Every structure is written in structure tokens, then in C-alpha cells.
Amino acid sequence: MADQKQFNGTVNFNGEANLKGATTASGATTISGATTVSGDMTVTGIQSHTNASGKYVNGLNHVTKKVDVTTGAGEGQKVLSGAIHIPAKSTIREISVQVHTALGYDSPGNAGAVTLGIKAGTAAEGVQIIALDADSLAAAGTSVTAGTGTSTTAGLKAGTGGNAELSFVGSKAIYFDAAGEVHVTLLASESDNAYTAGAVTFSVQFVTLGGNA
Numbered sequence: 001m002a003d004q005k006q007f008n009g010t011v012n013f014n015g016e017a018n019l020k021g022a023t024t025a026s027g028a029t030t031i032s033g034a035t036t037v038s039g040d041m042t043v044t045g046i047q048s049h050t051n052a053s054g055k056y057v058n059g060l061n062h063v064t065k066k067v068d069v070t071t072g073a074g075e076g077q078k079v080l081s082g083a084i085h086i087p088a089k090s091t092i093r094e095i096s097v098q099v100h101t102a103l104g105y106d107s108p109g110n111a112g113a114v115t116l117g118i119k120a121g122t123a124a125e126g127v128q129i130i131a132l133d134a135d136s137l138a139a140a141g142t143s144v145t146a147g148t149g150t151s152t153t154a155g156l157k158a159g160t161g162g163n164a165e166l167s168f169v170g171s172k173a174i175y176f177d178a179a180g181e182v183h184v185t186l187l188a189s190e191s192d193n194a195y196t197a198g199a200v201t202f203s204v205q206f207v208t209l210g211g212n213a
Contacts, residue, residue: 056085059155059207060205060207062106063203063205064201066100067202070194071195071196072194073194077192077193078185079185081185084202085180086179086181088177088179090176091175091209092129092175094204095120095202095205096149096151096153096166096202097150098148098200099146099148099198102145102197103147103195104195105142105198106193106196107193109190112140112141112142114140114141115138116135116137116188116192117135117136117189118133118137118186119183119184120183121182122181124186126183127169130167134164134189134191136150138162138184150165152166155172170199182204184204
């Protein structure tokens with residue numbers, strides 16, 4: 001019969017870790033090195049995987065990044081996802097943008113006319129993956145409610161009420177033969193747009209094609 005193990009408080013494993021039998025870790029747990037878990041594993045809490053260069057799950061990955069808007073005059077034309085790392089031999093399956101916290105905004109020079117669009121590329125503010133559609137998230141207005149979104153997946157766009165479905169650009173735009181990055185941009189149509197509140201979640205789903213250790 002396998003031994004039962006219980007750890008209370010902060011736990012740090014350095015090097016290879018093999019956990020066999022019933023194991024309970026209460027508190028912050030850090031495992032550095034190769035880890036093998038034999039048997040069922042139950043997580044009661046929030047489980048996160050840090051997306052970084054060389055850090056991914058073999059198979060399907062889904063990375064979400066919440067970004068607060070910068071409020072104030074002259075600060076509201078673009079909201080950037082930052083780098084989302086994609087390993088070599090991977091294919092993007094879906095890119096979505098959804099309002100996390102209701103957006104408030106307007107243009108002092110063109111009140112009520114601001115549209116919100118999405119683009120995506122392999123570098124900051126790029127368009128190599130999704131060309132800019134200037135009102136794909138929202139048509140002209142001054143606010144967008146929480147939960148509103150758009151996506152390269154038609155059903156998700158329809159279910160979240162965005163203004164237009166996102167489309168990948170030409171041949172092999174979604175395939176990464178070498179490791180790279182995805183950068184998604186929310187762009188307001190007016191350069192003087194100013195946000196008063198809000199946050200946006202950028203979501204990228206990709207799958208590795210196998211062959212990685």
C-alpha cells in the first residue's frame with residue numbers, strides 16, 4: 001500500500017520529484033525540476049501555467065492576459081496584450097478579445113465617433129496574423145459592456161456580441177515553424193481617444209504538433 005503524504009505550509013521541491021500514493025499539499029507549493037505524479041491528482045483552488053519562452057503544455061494551450069486600460073487624455077488609442085509565447089511547431093487555433101471590465105471612452109475632437117478594432121501580429125502592434133478591422137469589437141460609441149467580445153471563431157463572436165468576426169490573414173499565418181510570439185492590439189479609431197475605465201482580456205489558443213520532450 002502506498003504511503004500517504006501530507007505537507008502543510010510552504011513546500012519547495014528542488015530537483016526531480018516523484019509523488020506516489022495519496023499526497024496533500026496545503027499552502028504555496030513550488031516544484032523545480034522533472035516531476036512525475038502517479039495516480040489521481042485533484043486541485044482545489046486556482047491552477048495557473050505561466051506562459052513564457054520555452055514554457056508550455058504539450059498539446060492544447062490556452063493563454064489569457066487581462067490588461068487594464070490606461071486612463072487619461074492622450075492615453076487611450078491602443079491597448080496591448082504584450083508577448084504571448086508560441087513554441088516551435090505550433091498552430092494557432094483561435095484568437096479572441098473580450099471586455100473584462102466595462103469600457104468607458106470618448107474622443108474630445110470627435111465625440112461619440114470612436115470605433116474599437118483588433119489586429120494581431122508577431123511583434124508589438126503587428127498585423128501578420130490578423131489585419132486591422134477598425135470596428136471589429138465595437139462600432140461608434142462611448143462604452144462597451146463587460147462580456148462583449150469578438151473572435152476568429154464565429155460562434156464565440158456571435159455569443160459575445162462583438163461587431164465583426166476576426167479573420168486570419170493569408171497562407172500559414174497561424175503556423176509557427178520556429179518559436180515566436182503573438183501580440184494582439186485593441187485600437188481605437190481616434191488618436192485622441194481617452195479611456196475613463198475598463199479592462200480587456202486577450203486570449204490565444206494554440207496546439208503544439210508533438211515531438212517535444
